[in-house]
Amino acid sequence: MTLERWSVHRYQMPHLHLHSIRKLSDALEVDSQRGVFRISCDSAAGIDHELLPMLESLRDPRNALWSAIQRRDSGAAELLPMLRELDHLGLIRDCHGVDTGQTQQAIALALRAWSADLGRDIALHGEAAGLLLRKLAERLAADSDGPLSLALSEPSFPILTIMLQARYLRANAPSVLGLLIQGLLAAERRARLGENGAWWNGIGQLPAWAEEDWLCGLIEPHTIAPYLAAAGALLRDVFGEGAARRAHSARSEPGAALSGINFAIDLEGDVARVLADLGASAALTAVADPLLAPRVVRAAFLQEYLVTCRFVECIAPLLSRRFAEPLRSAVHRYFEEEMGHEKFERENCLRLGISAEEIDEALPMPLHLAFIDIITTLAAESPITFFCASMFTEGFIGGEDSIMSLAEQAFPHDPALLHQIGHHVAVNDVADHRGVGRDWMSRVPFVSPHLQSEVSEVLAYLAELNWRMWEQLVQTCAAEQAHGRQ
Ligand SMILES: [Fe+2]
Numbered sequence: 453m454t455l456e457r458w459s460v461h462r463y464q465m466p467h468l469h470l471h472s473i474r475k476l477s478d479a480l481e482v483d484s485q486r487g488v489f490r491i492s493c494d495s496a497a498g499i500d501h502e503l504l505p506m507l508e509s510l511r512d513p514r515n516a517l518w519s520a521i522q523r524r525d526s527g528a529a530e531l532l533p534m535l536r537e538l539d540h541l542g543l544i545r546d547c548h549g550v551d552t553g554q555t556q557q558a559i560a561l562a563l564r565a566w567s568a569d570l571g572r573d574i575a576l577h578g579e580a581a582g583l584l585l586r587k588l589a590e591r592l593a594a595d596s597d598g599p600l601s602l603a604l605s606e607p608s609f610p611i612l613t614i615m616l617q618a619r620y621l622r623a624n625a626p627s628v629l630g631l632l633i634q635g636l637l638a639a640e641r642r643a644r645l646g647e648n649g650a651w652w653n654g655i656g657q658l659p660a661w662a663e664e665d666w667l668c669g670l671i672e673p674h675t676i677a678p679y680l681a682a683a684g685a686l687l688r689d690v691f692g693e694g695a696a697r698r699a700h701s702a703r704s705e706p707g708a709a710l711s712g713i714n715f716a717i718d719l720e721g722d723v724a725r726v727l728a729d730l731g732a733s734a735a736l737t738a739v740a741d742p743l744l745a746p747r748v749v750r751a752a753f754l755q756e757y758l759v760t761c762r763f764v765e766c767i768a769p770l771l772s773r774r775f776a777e778p779l780r781s782a783v784h785r786y787f788e789e790e791m792g793h794e795k796f797e798r799e800n801c802l803r804l805g806i807s808a809e810e811i812d813e814a815l816p817m818p819l820h821l822a823f824i825d826i827i828t829t830l831a832a833e834s835p836i837t838f839f840c841a842s843m844f845t846e847g848f849i850g851g852e853d854s855i856m857s858l859a860e861q862a863f864p865h866d867p868a869l870l871h872q873i874g875h876h877v878a879v880n881d882v883a884d885h886r887g888v889g890r891d892w893m894s895r896v897p898f899v900s901p902h903l904q905s906e907v908s909e910v911l912a913y914l915a916e917l918n919w920r921m922w923e924q925l926v927q928t929c930a931a932e933q934a935h936g937r938q
Contacts, residue, residue: 460535461522464548467513468538473504480504486542506531513547552669559631559673560655566680567635570687571642571651577691582643584690589636592618592629593659600833604909609697609916610686613822616913620825621679622661623832627671628679630662631655635680636687682818699726699916701908712836712896715904716889719840720848722908726915733919734926735858745862747929750804752855753873755925757797758816762824763845764790769832779895786888800873817928819921826917830910836896837907842889844914 641651
């Protein structure tokens with residue numbers, strides 16, 4: 453993507469916005485909304501024959517001079533210095549219509565289709581299912597999220613995931629959350645009133661916290677699409693088998709206060725036990741299938757790329773915190789070291805045979821999207837939790853890179869490929885990122901028993917989320933294989 457900077461070329465339908473032009477003996481005086489200005493010229497003849505007619509022409513947005521400037525015709529280049537001056541003075545305006553209608557209509561259509569499908573499916577689960585949707589919409593519409601510890605008491609894995617992801621959306625994409633609430637309410641009406649009932653009332657009014665984002669047109673259909681897909685998948689999972697959370701912290705009883713480093717080391721052991729209790733990862737079963745394994749590894753690298761593209765966003769909320777040194781510098785160093793890492797992941801995807809178009813069109817899977825959003829919200833809400841959660845983003849200290857060891861099993865006869873894609877893992881090793889959580893936590897002198905309980909419960913949830921991310925990825929790949937898709 454090329455990011456063009458501001459210039460007079462960026463106006464869509466420019467015109468010189470002047471109330472009047474008055475001729476003085478040696479200059480022109482222009483009266484505008486921004487005030488009265490004098491524009492001079494080298495000669496009186498120049499004023500009469502060049503400057504005045506040109507300014508008059510530029511007052512008309514349909515004048516050919518503007519088209520020549522927008523086409524960057526060489527003949528119009530000499531006008532640019534003067535146009536830049538006029539632009540700096542705020543005398544050029546855009547009469548291109550202010551209209552977010554088309555975009556909002558496209559979003560409304562997508563939301564209507566989403567609600568229709570969800571309502572139809574939810575109706576199969578009876579009245580209680582509709583009620584659950586309405587209750588969820590009401591919880592999401594609240595003005596604040598409430599304490600994290602309260603959210604963690606939710607027994608359903610998909611609902612907890614939606615609630616945690618909503619904390620991210622409320623701060624970072626408020627209109628997406630507002631639209632999801634309206635979509636949920638519409639789906640509930642669709643389930644209750646049936647296809648031909650009056651279940652769709654349009655988008656209606658979004659909550660006050662979402663209005664600016666929505667009314668100013670800061671959201672585009674491309675942004676909301678993966679959220680609709682993800683929320684739709686999670687909501688259907690609510691009524692499926694295996695919706696109940698499977699992992700909880702064993703540290704429910706408040707113990708003694710601990711230093712950060714000792715707590716971090718304890719947690720590594722706790723999380724390893726939680727993962728062992730969850731059972732073998734679906735990835736391990738998948739790599740035993742020589743047909744499925746390469747597909748799973750490619751999909752895993754593609755998802756890793758999509759997560760990495762947003763990874764510095766996760767760290768960003770920590771940058772403005774006034775942590776005591778050297779913690780603050782350590783966090784800033786990590787941000788710098790992670791910046792731009794997605795290019796390694798992209799190269800790995802290309803080496804694995806995924807085309808550039810496929811990479812650009814790929815969407816994050818629902819749980820991968822939830823993971824990156826939740827990690828970002830944790831960085832903003834609870835830095836200690838984020839520090840401890842680094843084991844899920846960087847891997848366990850002393851452990852091996854799980855995606856790399858899968859690749860080794862999936863492509864045993866391609867050492868050249870393995871050597872190439874191992875390069876980024878080596879980059880991570882040089883910076884010793886697997887030790888980053890211990891590094892940060894060693895700078896945290898005190899963790900209260902209450903915070904220990906909360907952090908370890910979030911980490912148990914994240915362990916389950918990671919476990920289910922692999923399950924979802926493998927199931928999706930197996931379904932694609934069964935349907936003969938590439
Ligand atoms: Fe890293």
